[in-house]
Amino acid sequence: MEKHAMIIINPSSGTEKSIQFKQDVYDILIEKDYSVTINETKKENDAKNFAIQASKDAFDLITIMGGDGTVNEVINGIAEQEHRPKLHIIPLGTVNNFAKAVEIPLKTQQAIDVIKDPTEKLVDIGKINNHYFMNLVNIGAIAEATYQVTAEQKSKLGSLAYFIEGLKKFNEKDIFSVKIKLNETTQELDAMLVLIALTDTFGGFKNAVSEADINDGYLHVFVFQEMSTLEILSIITSLVNGQLKDQHTFNIGKRRA
Numbered sequence: 076m077e078k079h080a081m082i083i084i085n086p087s088s089g090t091e092k093s094i095q096f097k098q099d100v101y102d103i104l105i106e107k108d109y110s111v112t113i114n115e116t117k118k119e120n121d122a123k124n125f126a127i128q129a130s131k132d133a134f135d136l137i138t139i140m141g142g143d144g145t146v147n148e149v150i151n152g153i154a155e156q157e158h159r160p161k162l163h164i165i166p167l168g169t170v171n172n173f174a175k176a177v178e179i180p181l182k183t184q185q186a187i188d189v190i191k192d193p194t195e196k197l198v199d200i201g202k203i204n205n206h207y208f209m210n211l212v213n214i215g216a217i218a219e220a221t222y223q224v225t226a227e228q229k230s231k232l233g234s235l236a237y238f239i240e241g242l243k244k245f246n247e248k249d250i251f252s253v254k255i256k257l258n259e260t261t262q263e264l265d266a267m268l269v270l271i272a273l274t275d276t277f278g279g280f281k282n283a284v285s286e287a288d289i290n291d292g293y294l295h296v297f298v299f300q301e302m303s304t305l306e307i308l309s310i311i312t313s314l315v316n317g318q319l320k321d322q323h324t325f326n327i328g329k330r331r332a
């Protein structure tokens with residue numbers, strides 16, 4: 076039976092290299108006996124809508140050429156569909172957090188070639204209200220600051236751009252009150268930042284949350300309370316070195332996703 080693949084390309088992702096690889100991806104899928112439909116995104120939600128269509132039309136595969144935002148849209152498109160195509164991700168974003176977490180090759184040609192001899196991985200996804208996520212959720216002013224990072228800053232600085240914006244907010248000590256019901260316990264805490272991770276990768280740093288596995292079925296919940304600049308630096312070092320789990324005062328537990 077003929078196999079169907081949809082390529083979803085975000086031409087604006089990362090360093091805007093996706094278009095130059097379009098033909099290579101098309102050729103390899105044809106070589107693997109897929110019939111191929113190509114869709115380019117123009118704006119927010121296009122990738123999600125293409126993915127919904129691919130599910131409804133019972134496509135076998137969606138090849139995503141883009142960054143975390145594009146992958147997230149596709150996941151939101153397929154999550155609640157009866158038929159979910161498999162995903163082949165070609166990381167072309169700035170940070171590519173999810174690709175790092177799932178250990179997809181970051182070199183474009185290698186990621187394309189994965190389809191020649193594919194291995195399948197199941198991954199956890201989480202849900203907030205009606206929105207699915209596959210990386211992590213940040214709550215607080217620090218998290219909001221990261222949304223102010225411009226596309227230009229991202230292209231120039233990569234993940235560092237987020238850290239710089241985040242650090243500015245850390246100094247303002249914006250504390251908020253948060254009530255967390257985790258398993259059977261409810262805690263009310265004052266927090267600077269709440270981080271809920273599904274994978275071990277944060278801000279593009281592999282192993283930052285080394286206890287989290289992509290398919291362990293858990294949400295890993297961290298609450299960062301008011302901290303001195305020294306403590307903040309120590310946490311950043313932990314993130315980079317993969318020792319966030321050792322900061323037990325901040326790790327308040329995990330629950331089944």
Ligand SMILES: Nc1ncnc2c1ncn2[C@@H]1O[C@H](COP(=O)(O)OP(=O)(O)OP(=O)(O)O)[C@@H](O)[C@H]1O
Pocket residue numbers: 085086087088089090116117118119120121141142143144145146148167168169170171172229
């Ligand atoms: N043609 C387009 N021009 C501008 N923006 C687009 C276009 N198509 C999609 N978008 C927007 O781009 C967002 C996703 O970008 P994506 O995350 O893939 O790239 P990135 O930001 O460079 O990567 P990363 O998230 O890894 O840093 C989508 O959510 C959508 O809003």
